[in-house]
Amino acid sequence: MNDIIIDTHGLSKSYSGKPALRSLDLTVPSGAIYGFLGRNGAGKTTTLKLLLGMIRPDAGEFSLFGERVKSEASAIAARRRLAFVSEDKELYPFMTVGQTIRFTRAFFPAWRRDLEKKYLDMFRLPLETAVPKLSRGMRTQLMLLLAMARGAELLMMDEPTSGLDPAVTEDILRALAELAAGGETTVFFSSHQLAEVEQICDRVCIIDEGLVVIDGVLDDLKSQYRRIVLVFDGEPPRELADLPGVDHLRRRGRTASLLAHVDVDRVVDRARELKPISVEVHPVTLKELFLDHVRGE
Amino acid sequence: MLWYKAWLETRWRFAFLIGSILLVWLMPLWLPSLSAVPASRQWFGLQLESVLLCMFAAIYLAGAGINSQTMYAATSGFHGSMLFTLSLPVSRRRLLFVRAGLGAILTCILVIAMAGYALFHRPEPASASQALSYIARDVVCTMAVYSLSVLLACVLDEMWQFMGACFAWIAVYLLQSRFPVVALVSPLRGMSLIPYSGKVPTPWAPVLASLVLVGGLLYTSVLMLQRKEY
Numbered sequence: 306m307n308d309i310i311i312d313t314h315g316l317s318k319s320y321s322g323k324p325a326l327r328s329l330d331l332t333v334p335s336g337a338i339y340g341f342l343g344r345n346g347a348g349k350t351t352t353l354k355l356l357l358g359m360i361r362p363d364a365g366e367f368s369l370f371g372e373r374v375k376s377e378a379s380a381i382a383a384r385r386r387l388a389f390v391s392e393d394k395e396l397y398p399f400m401t402v403g404q405t406i407r408f409t410r411a412f413f414p415a416w417r418r419d420l421e422k423k424y425l426d427m428f429r430l431p432l433e434t435a436v437p438k439l440s441r442g443m444r445t446q447l448m449l450l451l452a453m454a455r456g457a458e459l460l461m462m463d464e465p466t467s468g469l470d471p472a473v474t475e476d477i478l479r480a481l482a483e484l485a486a487g488g489e490t491t492v493f494f495s496s497h498q499l500a501e502v503e504q505i506c507d508r509v510c511i512i513d514e515g516l517v518v519i520d521g522v523l524d525d526l527k528s529q530y531r532r533i534v535l536v537f538d539g540e541p542p543r544e545l546a547d548l549p550g551v552d553h554l555r556r557r558g559r560t561a562s563l564l565a566h567v568d569v570d571r572v573v574d575r576a577r578e579l580k581p582i583s584v585e586v587h588p589v590t591l592k593e594l595f596l597d598h599v600r601g602e
Numbered sequence: 603m604l605w606y607k608a609w610l611e612t613r614w615r616f617a618f619l620i621g622s623i624l625l626v627w628l629m630p631l632w633l634p635s636l637s638a639v640p641a642s643r644q645w646f647g648l649q650l651e652s653v654l655l656c657m658f659a660a661i662y663l664a665g666a667g668i669n670s671q672t673m674y675a676a677t678s679g680f681h682g683s684m685l686f687t688l689s690l691p692v693s694r695r696r697l698l699f700v701r702a703g704l705g706a707i708l709t710c711i712l713v714i715a716m717a718g719y720a721l722f723h724r725p726e727p728a729s730a731s732q733a734l735s736y737i738a739r740d741v742v743c744t745m746a747v748y749s750l751s752v753l754l755a756c757v758l759d760e761m762w763q764f765m766g767a768c769f770a771w772i773a774v775y776l777l778q779s780r781f782p783v784v785a786l787v788s789p790l791r792g793m794s795l796i797p798y799s800g801k802v803p804t805p806w807a808p809v810l811a812s813l814v815l816v817g818g819l820l821y822t823s824v825l826m827l828q829r830k831e832y
Binding site: 354357358359360361377378381382384385387388389391393395396397398399400404407408409411412413448 | 603606607610611682683685686688689690691692693694828831832
């Protein structure tokens with residue numbers, strides 16, 4: 306198995322002159338549960354569609370499973386080894402659950418009947434029921450079954466839990482974690498459900514307006530980043546914005562909130578020189594990281 | 603399995619078309635006033651209905667599933683289950699080949715049935731070679747109608763594909779009525795039984811033109827689908 310499952314270099318895409326993705330460099334290691342985060346319209350779905358060959362990049366290149374994808378033939382070869390769950394979870398409305406499984410099975414010689422049975426039982430999917438009669442949650446479960454039973458090495462999911470109730474969401478997250486724990490499947494999923502990402506992902510990438518703003522191992526990011534909260538007598542001084550090592554600055558009234566991840570102690574020392582009346586340093590959550598990076602000051 | 607999927611998504615359209623054709627064929631039984639109409643005029647009406655039904659079948663069957671499995675797919679940005687299809691390890695050319703291929707087969711079955719029925723009710727009997735010649739050119743010329751619909755289905759939502767195809771063929775009909783050169787090669791003239799007579803030579807020019815059209819339109823459809831972004 307390759308160490309790197311997804312590798313993109315300078316991937317760019319525009320729609321009617323409006324950039325959706327700007328020189329995306331992404332590296333997804335094998336076996337990871339990789340959370341791809343961003344606001345609506347940040348470029349998440351565009352990235353997934355590019356990787357699947359549904360749209361073409363304006364610039365840049367990418368590899369899947371160590372093979373450069375540059376033609377339809379190479380994209381088809383890659384698609385034999387991956388599964389995709391789209392955001393709207395649309396399957397064929399003219400098929401039943403059983404027909405959908407039989408149809409999908411035909412394209413994947415390594416189909417695992419044992420996993421098919423396992424997930425049919427786990428999700429309690431009725432074989433004879435027509436797809437339009439399934440709830441959104443059941444459609445997601447069916448798509449997961451189709452993805453897992455084909456023996457995919459890469460599972461790409463676009464907002465897998467959007468519109469699902471908490472119980473179904475929990476079932477799905479548990480199934481994903483179980484799948485990735487086997488070590489044979491890499492899970493790459495886009496989301497803006499930060500709590501879910503924090504619950505199951507080991508790596509995250511945050512993109513905003515088509516640009517990567519954070520990429521790394523989630524635990525490392527959380528241990529590196531610190532929020533420094535400063536309270537001043539009056540309005541926070543303008544010099545705060547120029548302090549070296551500050552990633553983001555937010556001001557509200559007499560309070561300034563800095564986000565820093567390089568040489569945090571030095572940033573704190575420099576901040577003290579500006580005579581705040583109090584200084585507090587806190588660890589950050591993924592939500593804070595996300596909001597600071599996609600909102601800015 | 604792609605053929606199976608194509609059949610599942612088309613079968614109700616096919617059944618609807620068979621029902622429509624039977625309705626047209628059985629209409630005289632419900633309308634006794636038709637028996638007063640001379641046989642030659644009845645036959646004229648029948649072959650005209652046959653041409654219209656062939657066109658309807660070609661346009662309607664081409665719309666199923668080529669673009670997506672939704673009514674509003676090509677331009678609305680909502681692609682329904684097409685994203686699932688495109689994530690399978692299958693080329694777009696093959697997807698189009700199977701989808702358009704099944705539609706073409708079903709259209710041909712209906713065209714042959716309708717042409718055979720029209721010939722059977724023709725006042726003056728036709729020889730076997732004449733009948734075969736008519737059926738062959740009817741099939742080829744209907745395929746030109748079908749191919750245009752396939753191309754339109756690659757770029758338009760289904761409702762617009764249907765209306766666009768109807769508009770295009772009405773325009774062809776008007777043009778062929780005005781300009782003899784258009785009439786010479788028009789697939790619509792090739793589908794008609796009117797020039798079919800022992801005294802009039804078989805119109806082969808529309809057949810050749812239709813063959814060229816079918817090739818050109820399907821080739822363009824493949825190119826469009828391969829370049830299409832979802």
